[in-house]
Amino acid sequence: MTVQTPPPMAGSTIEAAFSGRLGNFALDASFSVPARGVTGLFGPSGCGKTSVLRCAAGLNRLQGTFSIDGEVWQDDKTFRPTHRRPIGYVFQEASLFPHLSVRQNLLFGAPGRQPPSSATGTSFEEVIELLGIGDLLARSTSNLSGGERQRVAIGRALLSQPKLLLMDEPLSALDRQTKDGVLPFLERLHDRLAMPVLYVSHDIAEVERLADHLVLMQAGKVLAAGPLAELQADPNLPLAASREAVVSLDAVVESYDASFGLARLAVAGGHFEIPAAAGAPGTRRRIRIAAGDVSLTRRPPEGTTIINILPVRILSETPVGAHETLLVLRLGENGEGARLLSRVTRRSWHHLQLEVGQKLYAQIKGVALTPASAA
Numbered sequence: 001m002t003v004q005t006p007p008p009m010a011g012s013t014i015e016a017a018f019s020g021r022l023g024n025f026a027l028d029a030s031f032s033v034p035a036r037g038v039t040g041l042f043g044p045s046g047c048g049k050t051s052v053l054r055c056a057a058g059l060n061r062l063q064g065t066f067s068i069d070g071e072v073w074q075d076d077k078t079f080r081p082t083h084r085r086p087i088g089y090v091f092q093e094a095s096l097f098p099h100l101s102v103r104q105n106l107l108f109g110a111p112g113r114q115p116p117s118s119a120t121g122t123s124f125e126e127v128i129e130l131l132g133i134g135d136l137l138a139r140s141t142s143n144l145s146g147g148e149r150q151r152v153a154i155g156r157a158l159l160s161q162p163k164l165l166l167m168d169e170p171l172s173a174l175d176r177q178t179k180d181g182v183l184p185f186l187e188r189l190h191d192r193l194a195m196p197v198l199y200v201s202h203d204i205a206e207v208e209r210l211a212d213h214l215v216l217m218q219a220g221k222v223l224a225a226g227p228l229a230e231l232q233a234d235p236n237l238p239l240a241a242s243r244e245a246v247v248s249l250d251a252v253v254e255s256y257d258a259s260f261g262l263a264r265l266a267v268a269g270g271h272f273e274i275p276a277a278a279g280a281p282g283t284r285r286r287i288r289i290a291a292g293d294v295s296l297t298r299r300p301p302e303g304t305t306i307i308n309i310l311p312v313r314i315l316s317e318t319p320v321g322a323h324e325t326l327l328v329l330r331l332g333e334n335g336e337g338a339r340l341l342s343r344v345t346r347r348s349w350h351h352l353q354l355e356v357g358q359k360l361y362a363q364i365k366g367v368a369l370t371p372a373s374a375a
């Protein structure tokens, strides 16, 4: 079996290529992503996400290569064992030491078991504050809630000062309410820490909120890897074709109209107004727009309650199912901006005599804010 090393990318990258068998399962996965921000490894159950993470950690030894920022952890000649890889690993269920306090657990992997200062990397105070675990430090780990345990496990991983954080479905063992409580902490980490993260999940909502880049996997192979928004809007990939298709756009707050409670945010090729306090001007936020919330009109509509109506051009049209079609749109008069998706009936496509390249107006019924991107 040959391993194809992905072409190198400019700047600091994670280069991964693993190939071989795990029991009956054949893994043949390679990707190259920036060594910054969160890279989501996403795909259906059993497609090989955890196996890739374990390869990156040196826990699975398959043929291949792995390097981060030019530092080779594995190739034809090299195989660094797990204890020589500067990684933090967060599992589905936190395995904390029951005989140690939260504070001792946190410091367990820290260099010299001492609280690191910002001079030596991610500081103890910063981690405590980011994860909201200051009140837990003296507690025993035996009676922490699931969400608290997971936050302590993440803190412990961060305090070991890793070069790469590996997270394997860190929220999947939590109930929906606890998960919703922990997600904002992950989002804050994402905003504030520069450390690259490989984040395994089969929950697309988590990926949309946290990931900057995506590695889409299926049956042991990588279908595509790249910036989240690009893969979301690729009509040849399963994300865009799904009924729940969305795009996540990185936006910057421009202003806030307090009288109507509307924030104005700029994205490439347009502006959105959102009924929320989105932060001070200059704040980076992420916007989520579902394909089903974007309808099209030939002329700017009048007398509508829809706030966001933006000029777009049709970039492509791909039939989905028997009666619908997926349109990839680009924002802006000349179609030079960010991509949106719109799912319309084939009847509308024909009746409105739409065609690729045409200028239209997108009426966007729902625009949701999610936290900022670090990429």
Ligand SMILES: Nc1ncnc2c1ncn2[C@@H]1O[C@H](COP(=O)(O)OP(=O)(O)OP(=O)(O)O)[C@@H](O)[C@H]1O
Residues within 6 Å of the ligand: 022, 023, 024, 025, 043, 044, 045, 046, 047, 048, 049, 050, 051, 052, 202
């Ligand atoms: N050491 C091993 N020996 C035998 N089979 C293995 C081994 N490791 C993984 N597998 C198999 O490889 C396949 C992929 O597993 P993996 O855990 O990587 O998938 P996944 O995408 O992370 O799935 P999930 O989302 O359900 O966690 C599974 O069929 C699993 O049983």
